[in-house]
Amino acid sequence: MAFPVLKNDRILRAARGEGVDRVPIWIMRQAGRYLPEFRELRSKHDFFTICQTPDLAAEASLQPIRRFDLDACIIFSDILVIPQALGMTVEMRPGVGPVLPEPLISPEDIHKLDSAVNITQKLYYVGEAITLTRHKLDGKVPLLGFAGAPWTLMGYMIEGGGSKTLSKAKAWLYQFPDASKRLLNMLTSAVVDYLVMQALAGAQMLQVFESSAEHLGPELFKDYALPYIQQISLRVKALIKAKGLDDLPMTIFAKGAHYALQDLAESGYDVVGLDWTIDPEEARGRVGYSVTLQGNLDPCALYAPEAELRRYTKEMLKKFGKNRYIANLGHGIYPDMKPDHVATLIAAVHEE
Ligand SMILES: Cc1c2[nH]c(c1CCC(=O)O)Cc1[nH]c(c(CCC(=O)O)c1C)Cc1[nH]c(c(CCC(=O)O)c1C)Cc1[nH]c(c(C)c1CCC(=O)O)C2
Numbered sequence: 591m592a593f594p595v596l597k598n599d600r601i602l603r604a605a606r607g608e609g610v611d612r613v614p615i616w617i618m619r620q621a622g623r624y625l626p627e628f629r630e631l632r633s634k635h636d637f638f639t640i641c642q643t644p645d646l647a648a649e650a651s652l653q654p655i656r657r658f659d660l661d662a663c664i665i666f667s668d669i670l671v672i673p674q675a676l677g678m679t680v681e682m683r684p685g686v687g688p689v690l691p692e693p694l695i696s697p698e699d700i701h702k703l704d705s706a707v708n709i710t711q712k713l714y715y716v717g718e719a720i721t722l723t724r725h726k727l728d729g730k731v732p733l734l735g736f737a738g739a740p741w742t743l744m745g746y747m748i749e750g751g752g753s754k755t756l757s758k759a760k761a762w763l764y765q766f767p768d769a770s771k772r773l774l775n776m777l778t779s780a781v782v783d784y785l786v787m788q789a790l791a792g793a794q795m796l797q798v799f800e801s802s803a804e805h806l807g808p809e810l811f812k813d814y815a816l817p818y819i820q821q822i823s824l825r826v827k828a829l830i831k832a833k834g835l836d837d838l839p840m841t842i843f844a845k846g847a848h849y850a851l852q853d854l855a856e857s858g859y860d861v862v863g864l865d866w867t868i869d870p871e872e873a874r875g876r877v878g879y880s881v882t883l884q885g886n887l888d889p890c891a892l893y894a895p896e897a898e899l900r901r902y903t904k905e906m907l908k909k910f911g912k913n914r915y916i917a918n919l920g921h922g923i924y925p926d927m928k929p930d931h932v933a934t935l936i937a938a939v940h941e942e
Pocket residue numbers: 617618619620621622623632637664665666667668669670682683684686687688736752799801921922
């Protein structure tokens with residue numbers, strides 16, 4: 591069944607460098623716990639049950655779209671479905687976050703991973719959720735798919751959950767460089783197949799989250815993150831073309847990787863996401879208009895009183911300008927954020 595005609599293509603136009611009537615905005619983690627309607631849904635279902643049940647995943651994805659005038663919908667899922675598909679147990683513990691009770695401890699543990707798994711089949715439920723959500727969106731805004739980048743996934747798989755330092759995962763890079771690259775290659779192939787599946791299922795734009803880039807620094811990033819990030823865009827775009835689909839914009843968000851901004855701008859993505867630690871004018875000065883920039887309001891700026899939040903937002907918009915720009919936060923929204931403040935941010939962007 592053909593998908594409904596798209597009524598708002600602002601974000602796709604901005605990603606391709608085409609003109610827009612106004613700056614598009616979406617918010618990282620826009621589907622989630624700061625919304626009472628999500629907490630209600632979540633009180634009835636386990637986190638991964640929501641991810642695995644297309645009706646529930648569609649509902650969570652659509653909640654922010656019903657409430658706010660956003661320019662994109664992101665499919666409700668998690669980056670950790672890939673380690674899960676490779677055979678690792680991942681639990682989402684309330685108040686703690688993701689826990690992988692049997693992390694990879696030494697390179698021999700790589701053999702425990704199901705490297706031959708057909709990711710497309712195993713994660714087909716995400717494809718079904720995407721197709722359903724795209725229909726339910728009725729063309730209101732584009733639907734974004736996403737995946738975690740290999741280094742960020744490797745970090746969770748070795749640390750067994752979130753970590754302040756990633757010292758265990760980084761120790762692998764220094765002690766077992768070859769095994770690390772084997773693991774990163776395995777993850778790269780999984781991410782490529784997974785993103786292509788999402789595009790075939792109806793995703794209209796794809797974001798790759800390298801959320802743990804800040805721990806690497808320029809040297810390690812060049813060796814253990816950038817090559818895989820590059821391969822993902824090149825391989826996904828080539829496969830999509832080979833399957834007869836139109837090109838679709840891709841975004842790389844490497845949190846804390848301002849040291850690699852130029853490299854990221856040349857890594858085959860249409861959009862580079864920025865966190866709030868870089869000044870928009872400096873970022874634009876370094877990459878020019880060869881890519882679209884996305885970001886980068888400090889998620890904590892949403893705690894400011896309304897007038898201040900508006901002022902921060904307007905300042906950000908002025909610095910980025912209207913061309914090749916997608917407004918967003920510099921990282922995910924915090925779960926205790928009041929939805930009213932999100933509405934203020936969106937209104938401030940739209941007023942410009
Ligand atoms: C690192 C990472 C993860 N997951 C994700 C990343 C990359 C983005 C980033 O850096 O924030 C990506 C993600 N996770 C989730 C989405 C859904 C779509 C959206 O952005 O609205 C997306 C895009 C839902 C979620 N993912 C998670 C929740 C909350 C869990 C719950 O409801 O119990 C949601 C709605 C849990 C999760 N999942 C993960 C962590 C660290 C946590 C705990 C932190 C937290 O609780 O916010 C791993």
